[in-house]
Amino acid sequence: MTFHRIVAHLRSFDDRIAVLCSLAPSANVMAADSVAEDLRRVTYAQLATLVEEFAAELGPTRRLVALAARNDLASLVGYLGALSAGCVVLLTAAVTDELERTYDPDVVIADGRPDVRRETSAHTLHPDLALLLSTSGSTGSPKLVRLSSANLLANAAAIAEYLAIGPDDRASTTLPMFYCYGLSVVHSYLLRGASLLLTERSVLDDAFWDEFRACRATSFAAVPYTIDLLDRIGFSDMALPDLRYVTQAGGRLAPERVREYARLGADSGWDFFVMYGQTEATARMAYLPPDLAAEHPDCIGVPVPGGEFSLEPIEDTGGHERGVDLGGHGNTETPHELVYHGPNVMLGYATCPADLALGRTVTALHTGDLARRTPEGLYQVIGRRSRFAKIFGLRIDLQRLETGLTAAGFTVCCTDDDELLVVAVESPATDPTDTAAQLAGLPIASVRVCPVEELPRLPSGKPDYPAVRTLSAPAPQTRDIRALYATALGLDPALIRPDSTFVDLGGNSLTYVTTAARVERALGKLPTDWPTMTIAELDRIPHGGSRFGRTLDTGTLLRAAAIVLIVSSHIGLYVLWGAAHVLLGVAGFNFARFAVTAAPRAERLRHALRTVALIAVPTAVWVAVTLLFTDYYRWQNVLLLNKILGPFDSDTAGHLWFIEVLVYFMVAAALLTRIPPVDALERREPFWFAMGLLVITALLRFQPFGLYPAPDVPFSPLAAWFFALGWAAAKATSGWQRLLVSAVLLACVPGYFDAPDRERLVMAGLLVLIWLPAIRVPALVAMAAAILADSSLFAYLLHWQVYPLFGQHHVAALLASLLAGVAATRMLAEVRRRCEVPQRWAVSLRSGLPSFRSGLDGPDLRRRLARQFR
Template identity: 55%
Template sequence: MAPLPDLLPDLLPDTATVPFARDLAGHGDRPAIITADGEMSYRALAARVADTAQRLGRHRRLVLLAGANTVDAVVVYLAALAAGHPVLLVPGDNPAAMESLIAAYDPDVVAGPTDGRWQVDERRAISTHALHPDLALLLSTSGSTGSPKLVRVSYDNVRANAEAIAEYLDIRPGDRAATTLPMHYCYGLSVINSHLARGAGLILTELSVADACFWELFRDRRGTTFAGVPYTFELLDRVGFAAMRLPHLRYVTQAGGRLAPDRVRHWATVGRRDGWDLFVMYGQTEATARMAYLPPELAASHPEAIGVPVPGGAFRLAPLPDHPDPEAGELVYTGPNVMLGYAETRADLGLGRTVDELRTGDIARRTPDGLYELIGRRSRFAKILGVRIDPQRVEAALDRHGLTTCCVGADDELIVAVQGGDGDVGRVRRLVVGECGAPARAVRVCFVTELPRLPTGKPDHVAVRELARTAGAPAPRSTPAPAPGPVDLCRLYAELLDRDDVTPDSSFVSLGGDSLSYVEMSLRLEQALGRLPVGWHALPIRELRQPPRPARTRGRALETSVALRAVAIVLIVGSHIPLFTIKGGAHVLLGLAGFNFARFHLTDAKRRQRVRHVAGSVARIAVPSMTWIALALLATDDYRLTNVFLLNHVLGPRDGRSEWHFWFIEALVAILLTLAAVMALPFVDRLERRIPFGLPMALMTAALVARYDIGGLRPDVPISSPVVVFWLFALGWAAGKATERWQRLAVSVAVLATVPSFFGAPEREALIIAGLWLLVWVPSLPSLPALNRAAGVLAGSSLYIYLVHWQVYPRLDEHSKLLALLASLALGIGYARVAASAAARVSAALRPLRERAGRVVRRARTSFPVAGGGNSPAGG
């Protein structure tokens, strides 16, 4: 057998090889491979590599290698590199992925175990592929082990990255690295490359760090280093690594994902105590392996940083105009280890360099100390119901609360898989909402014994999505959703209403639902159940069942109240522009507000609960309204402070310019506040329960005094004043309580008798009459799924559209009235999403205070019981 340096030059040119693979014999008798069975010197390894290289021959062939931490796999890998044969590395423990890549790339040689024996199967002597002379390796990106998309790595890439890593780690000939990661994973492969480049030893093993035998081997073979991904460090915690005595350990490296800063600080402290260094590193397969490292002396003081570029590399930050941090940018890397490009078919194997720099997809910033920090990832961003969310940031926040999680965006929800934990879904959801502002109803929490992971130890995001689906997540929108049972509906109610106390006996109204959440709830239930029963909002969840549905029907039902809100807001904005003139929509909405007041607030709940529900609805109307008007006041001279505080109808000014812009909101808030105060009176509460239909009819009759100006109050009291328009609200209230036919007839007659002549505009009055009659007599309208979704968005955003359109359409109507309408609707919908996100954040922040207050109240009631009446419907 000829020495390796004398043999290989006759096979392929020097330029098509990697020096550390060709020059193995130069390290003489130093140990190269160390196993439980003994040691193999560099000289002996070089001889085995030469034998295999000679077998692979002079003609370049594509070698598919089943990567494994075994001597046979390392020998074939080094032989192919040394002799200039491109290597396609695949996971040796995944036969399906291996077969998939064989079918996709048709390798000339396949090396791997067959029936328990290592074999090299030469499928053809001369390659049928056009192989670029620089092509050395084909590697799967992390998580895509069966995907035909591969990273094309050159010989220069492999050499440069191995040398850079060996330099900053100060790898020495006496070092011995344990192979704690798979060979087919670029991080695990880089450990092999960098140590062979310096003549160091490899403790070759496929044992896990969780196995006591691994540590026995590591200690007996005088191991000096090992590599770990974040999951590895979880295992180290479990096996008590911090208390182990490892006298030869010199340093530990970490990469393959973000290790939480507190864990970095912890392990750096442990290492400093025990005499070893922690190197936190950052890389991607597209950079052959490593791009950055954090000098170990900075690990404890800068645990959130990835550090500085590896020797020979450089970073820049590409601007991100839409990112909230102006100093952040996408991290872009340049260096001799940047891949040639991607391969997706065998034809791509002949390509040369198609990539000069690597856009990492990670969002980073540079600190004043010159260190780089990752603050998110562009490709993992999810847009959940209009809120842009970084799952990595959510994971970091939950980690600070002691939760090990994996977060994945899917459709219109954020899936949060939690490892272990106490099963408190509500707590996790509140933490997520408080961190990122996602609507609580869009956060799906799944508790698992162990997070699904790839062979590399990284979280398996695909498996997490599947986990949520099999655990009862809604089906994708492209397929019909299955009919959920009571448990599934309980989950839906809990998500949409942000409640963690939902049971099959709960109803929408008992859980505090109101008109603002009613729209989305009704549409989601209609999608799940087909057609909602009349009065579903008051029914216990257990009574909601999917009725029989004719096959192949695409029809849906749209609740009349939702349809009226959607149509009314379009008519209001369009008439103000004016794109058309169809007035009366705001007064229909006022009647609808009374209708919803009856359905959602006048329930069987205790008096105090009723009052709290009404007050909550007032806040959800008033706060976004006052916020928007205040912003408009700062930006324009259209409004006054009386507008901001919704008191223009009381305090003026009556200048005709802004007096009536927000009359509807002012009237609604004033009416609801008055009714909250009145309903807080015990005798009024009892009267409403005794004559639920008679009370609003009586109040409507009394309100006709102002409607017909019987006392001669006008013109001092404007027609938009709450006292004048209250009769319409009362009519809607009566409609909501009309359960008998004669009651609906009475409301219809009252509408017909009182609406005409109010404006002196028959068309406007006819629209109001038609809208209120529909509300009384037609619970739902035939519709289609797409129409339902559009109506739901418009109805749910109607308040916000009403607010913003005053500032939007005057700037566009001269150019295009239709554009003015569409822009008003779009910006109103956008404001609704922003307001919902802000409300969710505030709710999450206040929840602990509310819970503490509740506990104080419960303790006080226990210590000082109140005698009598506390549990009666009118009590409290």
């Protein structure tokens, strides 16, 4: 039996293309013609045959079918085939143990293959029931929305009507099929005989857009998170000649963003539809006509065809005083809840198998949103009835708080853990604690801010609030990694959270070595990617390691070996040149790891310039001190500008060349990645961006344009390509990428110095950097290398004044120079620690002392505050 019209009329569209899907989902970016050839085309007649065959395989018995859906042809055929067989489909991302225990499906479909658990159903299934979806796009939840065939057909018809979907339209699937929004695209397009480009690619993937253009797709669906991703890839500059419209739903998009995309669409020849819906309404309840989006970007629009809204007053319990005027319209009347009526309203909820026998238990959908109707007849959501937290006896409107923090420039999700307000903030440039406390009217101590690289999200792209709540929980076990970071980085432990990483906290190449050694001692072994692992992840690593050796970062080993070679060669103990250029590569490698991160541009720049200051300031101070007693250096050396201003022929002109050019490279790289288009390009293609820099700077290796005499070129700013090569090595994540970087190295170094021994050393050192992330060495070697690498800057800086004191005693001169570097490094660390203690106290006091609004008191408040500060 055919269960509803969406399936019944497939064959009526005959030879029209129903589905296009990739034959090579992992293929790299190709030309449009190649992409088009690599797609399978399935006509409606062929799809109908596949669906009929699948339905016949299931048989005529009506059963509960759990389907783990992907955006592929097998899942689509399985879904439509189960409906065609008259079954009830439980559509989900994965058939979890909890779903299986709760609902005990008769058939489970995964990867397009049915696993028949029983020939007849163990459940009583209501005749109207067709589909079960998890609420709000969550996966694995035992609370399901019960939808009928009539619900699906009514919503698909309404969407197809207001979007004017025709047979020539083609939608690319940007959202998962198990999510009601993504599924509504499938329903509405199949209903009108249009076609679907089935893909699981992200909009961040160039291949997605290659397929989009090759297939001449006309639309795609977006949630707010998708819009954020589009900004990263420069969507506004893309050429998409066949794009007819973009739809947005799945959460509120900030009004300024609605206006921005509405204008972008108007300028580019496509429409931007803002839509409003819930799973409980099958998908859509309202849409904002594109011609009204720029003028009314804060509205959800008008009801979909066949539906209508009513505004029902809710009882004011005294807790909505912060939620009534969320739209800023001065509306202080009793708040109204938005209620939807229409044929797409669900039958009801299911929480157990017995509920599957129920008919309609819901006639109107109470959305939980507070709303108003504008004079223009548009509906506007101004708050969320259920998104309130109660902290210290105060009702906090979490939606309003998120809106306020977003307006202040933060990307956040807000929830509570019964006693504290929990704010997850994505890659913050500044601390939002004060702003959150002020907006919520709470003491600062009751706000827990959890910085994250990316906000937790459900597969639908919506915020995952339960996951946000868990961010505030302490790590299950601790080995003082937090205190270790606080000591190594000079931070207040109270400001370091379980989801913090070494990179997030401003770690750089100068603090890396010491911190790595301490982390390894704490864990017994050092994961190669520890700088980007959170404290919580490090805490969960079981203690391991071996007393016979330690894992040493290759960059650390090269820094240690290089400083010994450099100082020894200058002293005359032996002569083996080239280590300084290896260090330039290591510097670029570390810059890419610690300064070119996922952090916002401003934060990236601050981290990079802080690292530069830790190099430049001590150097300038030391040079200035020497000027008081000798004429060893000149004022150009104090400013680190000798390589630019000269003099180029003094006895000491080349002594600080390495530090000078390193500072130039780091400042230039930091400023370059601060430019928005450059930043966007680097984030989109980190390896190819680095390779582009390498190719551009390598031109100076072959054509120095007469800027420096030929012998001076390798020791001038024109050696920037070594820094760029290290950057590219850090961003190379595959074997072929490392081969490409190695090829550039082997092509550029020979002949550069006109000194084969030097060239061989440089190539060997940089090849080790490219191919070996870490090396296992004896514990004693690891300890010595860590100390030498940590003090390499000061050893380089001071050895010029130290080794002449020892005359021909070359070994003593070497040891004295290295020890001087170690001593200076330790002394500077102690000075920094002493200077930062008062600052940490100030931060602690500022973070911990409560700020009260008038009228907030009482035993409950005092008791909670006492527990906070105990």
